[in-house]
Amino acid sequence: MTVGSHSDQQLLTQVLISRAKHSPDRVFGLLPKGEVLEDGFSELTYAALNHAVDNLAFWIDQKFGGKVQESDSKKWPTIPYIGPNDVRYTLLTFAAMKTKRRLMLPLPSNAAEGMAKLLQSVGTDTVLAGSTHTGVWEPTRSLLSELNILEIPEVKWLLETDIDVAYPYARSFEEGHKDTIWFLQTSGTTGDPKPINMTHQLFEDLSNHMTISAESPLDRKLGMMECLRDAYQPILVPLSWGAGTVSVTNWPLAAGTTPIFLPTNAPQPMTSEYLKNVMNSTPKGKKNIIMLTPATIRELARDPSSLEAFRAYDSVGYAGAPLDQATGDLISQYTRVQSYIGSTDSGVYPLLLDEPKDWNIHRFYPDLDGFHLQLFDEREQLYELCINRQPDEYRYCFVASDDSVMQVFHTKDLWKPVPGRPEFYTGGGRVDDFVKLASLTKFNGVKIESIIDRDPQIESCIVAGEGRLRPFALIQLRENVEPKLESIWPTIQEVNKSLYAEAELCKELIMFTNPEKPILRTAKGTVSRRKTIEMYESKIEEMYADAVRRGLLKSMVDGANWQGVNGHKT
Secondary structure, three states, X not given: OOOXXXXXXXOHHHHHXXXXXXXXXXXXXXXXXXXXXXXXXXXXXXXXXXXXXXXXXXXXXXXXXXXXXXXXXXXXXXXXXXXXXXXXHHHHHHHHHHOOOEEEOOOOOOOHHHHHHHHHHHOOOEEEEOOOOHHHHHHHHOXXXXXXXXXXXXXXXXXXXXOOOOOOOOOOHHHXXXXXXXXXXXXXXXXXXXXXXXXXXXXXXXXXXHHHHHHOOHHXXXXXXXXXXXXXXXXXXXXXXXXXXXXXXXXXXXXXXXXXXXXXXXOOOOOHHHHHHHHHHOOOOOOEEEEEOHHHHHHHHOOHHHHHHHHHOXXXXXXXXXXXXXXXXXXXXXXXXXXXXXXXXXXXXXXXXXXXHHOOOEOEOOOHHHEEEEEEEOOOOEEEEEEEOOOOOOOHHHHOOOOOOXXXXXXXXXXXXXXXXXXXXXXXXXXXXXXXXXXXXXXXXXXXXXXXXXXXXXXXXXXXXXXXXXXXXXXXXXXXXXXXXXXXXXXXXXXXXXXXXXXXXXXXXXXXXXXXXXXXXXXXXXXXXXHHHHHOHHHXXXXXXXXXXXXXXXXXXXXXXXXXXXXXXX
């Protein structure tokens, strides 16, 4: 979607074969020698990688009914796989493409019902697993009695078994640039998981971004691309995640990274102690990067010895959530802090590489891949990052939509200009964080909640009221705290200082939760706003009705803006 032409580009698999032939001893990645980090690591060359891929490709043909003759990749059979965090995720990616099959990487944490629907959506009745993970499929087999579970060969066999000939691969770029690399999956937090078809166009885009950054002037380099370029990278996330599998397939071939695979018994999620050991024990190259979640960075920042370990890295990338200013400022004294913000739906956001001191404010590469800013709230000077549909569009945010003519995708990520710094923006939260009242006044409900949550008497809270004349607050107190409004009112008064008059919280629209019905949370630990509000919907309606009867509000709602409690229709 960016630069380049079909004549000068290669498919992901073509790049692997080319490197195995022309740079056979070039190191692809590092594999653990044993079950602990102290056992050390061995080098995996491109020649050895391609050899193992061919071994696996021949094995797949043998176990899955021979060679696929179909030329239309949309009709190729799908192979779902769940296994330990090892190089077989890489090998399967390439072997599936060589054998004209499509690899699916479901999350092991899926419920059996969701997993069954995922398999049915791609029409497969045979799945693969590592010997340690066959049991993950058993609950699904109880629902799909015909499900066949095959064990993938061990890494040692794939690397060391001799073969007489290379597995043939003759697909051209023109034929294959829309072929599937793998099916990832949606998170399933808002319904059944669904497959996300990731094609060679992803690799095409990443490669083009590397070229764009290399050819751009110093003030227009892409941050993520330059941090990743030719760097050693320990792989810390599960390989069933998109960020994990891209790191051991696409990035090495597009950016020249060297992935460091950890022992398969590494804890997930990783403890801070294990991470510190990773930072100190894994091999280092001329350039080194590490990617962590903000929560992990905060935890490591509390330990002086962990802070020192950051010095071995040229940069630390973070993704998944914002990083607070204090932690980022501290870490930036030891290494560059770089945002890798993006999503499986829309891809990586085109943030530029700026001075290390500017780690928390960002510039965007102008109009790259259709990314641009649209005004969201003039009063607050907030802009939403949006994406224009591009020719030959493949991104999930467009192709998954029922609206085939949708021209603009709204990411719901908000940005605010930095005063006195032209082109620079700072994160302004999410569109979903904001509550729009009947007066059209908007305020950041999540930000207000975070202030209220600081009160030591309060466990959690929700502030909402979409379409209402005034907002309401649902407050969960800590155990053994008596529900007295007077005791928390100073906190509410402090919050009101930051709100417009029409958005201030009033005593009559504050409700305490029932101890038997606490605020609900998602599997990730975040507040489940919609489900909690639905649980208290009748009580919230009664609260507003009482406020109207007492003359505190002119009406419950403004009919033109009313959409139900917090914006969902009743």
